[in-house]
Amino acid sequence: MMIERKLLLGDEAIALGAIHAGISGVYAYPGTPSTEITEFIQAYAPEVRSRWCTNEKTAMEAALGMSYAGKRAIVCMKHVGMNVAADAFVNSAITGVNGGVVVLAADDPSMHSSQNEQDSRFYGKFAMVPILEPSSQQEAYDMMLYAFELSENYRVPVLMRIVTRLAHSRAGVEVTLPQPQKALEVESDRTHWVLLPGNARRQYASLVAKQSDMLTSSEQSPYNKVVAKGEHCSLGVVACGIAYNYVMENAPETRGVAVLKISQYPLPENTIREFASKCDCLLIAEDGQPVVEEQVKALLGADYPLKGRLTGDLPRMGELTPDALDLALGGDVKNVPYMAQNVVSRPPALCQGCGHRDVYDALNRVIKEYPSARVFGDIGCYTLGALPPFRAIDSCVDMGASITMAKGAADAGLHPAIAVIGDSTFTHSGMTGLLDAVNDNSNITVIISDNLTTAMTGGQDSAGTNKFEAICRGLGVEPEHLHVVVPIPKNMEEITCIIRQEIEYEGVSVIIPRRECIQTLNRKLRQKRAGKDE
């Protein structure tokens, strides 16, 4: 029963779907394009536990704990967050769940804001759990309750996979009445949860035994259905998740093309076999990596003609587009009426007045004196220090890799080996690496550029704010090699002096330039002013 129609981002539709499904907690670390889900829940549903987590692994584990206690929880992250959460995620399929758990992974084909375009559906298959892949904002909302019911029916976490284009696109969504939160009902069975080998083998056997039921659920799913068919078609399209929209945009019915929409996995094998038997050839349309294409190839055999990303009928990399589907469905290359001449690229840059700018200014001044120096960067706004005018960092790989790569390079004999990491990234995955460096007395200089927030994703709370000196001392950094400075131009002399001195020190030093992010500062000032006006 519809009670209201709302204009929602895909992320917001997921958030509202989860709230209406009666979640008691959302556990997440910010990451584009998933951040707005948790932000929406924080703003809209104060009754839901929603404080940002230190990283995706702590988030996944906390959700599992809430499930253990009988309540529903959602875990949200960007695709690369799945790598961090993977240990907890894969093993939560072995323990199984009590209250429903939905893991939301937001993939980023075309790498709009990411370092790779890994496809989270591999993780769902790997952990042997059901995957849901909504094609629209409405479906994202509707599927959330379905996902929690699926999770509780099969007692496994359910993975919901979306892509940037759905996460950050707005559309009208019809919403229904909310369900109440579940009561505390703590798990009484120990053998499910204590994964000693004896128990784990039993639990794994149980997970394997559930697979045929999960397959049946996919075969009968309201989200997997033939939407356009003929008696016999020369071409059929298996349209997965958001790719369904790009297929339908190209009016397949007028081209005599049959369409099978897929939004629930494991892949419904019988449905696909039957669909394939009525077509001469199948096109697999999926955004991300060719996960389904590989499986369908194995399912139908090498003789069945298949088209997709592996065959080059769709681009091997990058986000799918309605244009790519038009061509793959036999459309002609379009002549566009206008092509611009005088357009140059406009890359993003650090904000004017940002403290990271002063950090890189200081660092670049000192580095000039050390031609052999290398600066290992990390993930955040300050990664933009790789671009002109700074060109100040030599690497950026994954959350926390600055400190550990600097350590490894120093072990190999590189000097000076300098790490630059943000405050939120440091607590996410930098602390353990710093402990390694301290224990090994590595000759590295670590700069924790602290702007008191998780800035890149829009200014969420940072887990370590006001705790960094204590954390570093606790990990064993010597107090005389732990410095806090204020990165403003008039302190340039002091900052360069400290960097130079700590490069010369043989051991671990930590410098913390600390100044509030200019964006969050301005936001606070605006709010203060608005408060005065009232």
Add this chain to the structure above:
Amino acid sequence: MSKKDIILAGVGGQGILTIATIIGNAAAAAGVNLKQAEVHGMSQRGGDVQSNLRLSTEPIYSDLIQNGSADLIISMEPMEALRYVSCLNNCGWVVSSSVPYKNIPNYPDEQILKEEINTLPRVVTLDIEQIAKDGGTPKSANVVLLGMAARYIEILSTQELRDAIERVFAAKGKKVVDDNLRAFDMGLEAVTEE
């Protein structure tokens, strides 16, 4: 069936998402279907940003507009308007600010840029920042631009857009609502006069 595929363009921080919010609000109130893909994340730090905004009386499938099929480009910046002209269909309009936003060292020569924009058959460019300043609403240049574009949006009436401005800015008080309505009207009239 009636549809309008619009590309909103600009530089991160210029306020194109506010324009999108107003159009979206008007569409929702009028019962017109809408899909609006936005850019969040890294590009918002002074990079080029765009939003694909699709309006239709029929169901809309794709969140993205196909090449060569956009009806209208609304841009806060002239070079950013040019960036998307390959999306335009052969009777599409460009409505743009004429004021370059130069945050890159290799920004094209302004005169050449201006000449290229003026070769387009259906284009309106105005100094929206000056118009907003002259009208005493210097923060509402983006709403001036929306006013300039209003007559080309067609699927929504100017009154529906004005009503949406009232709703979107209501929480910020009467002065903000009035400033933005005035900015919208200035944009609307600036184009009518030509």
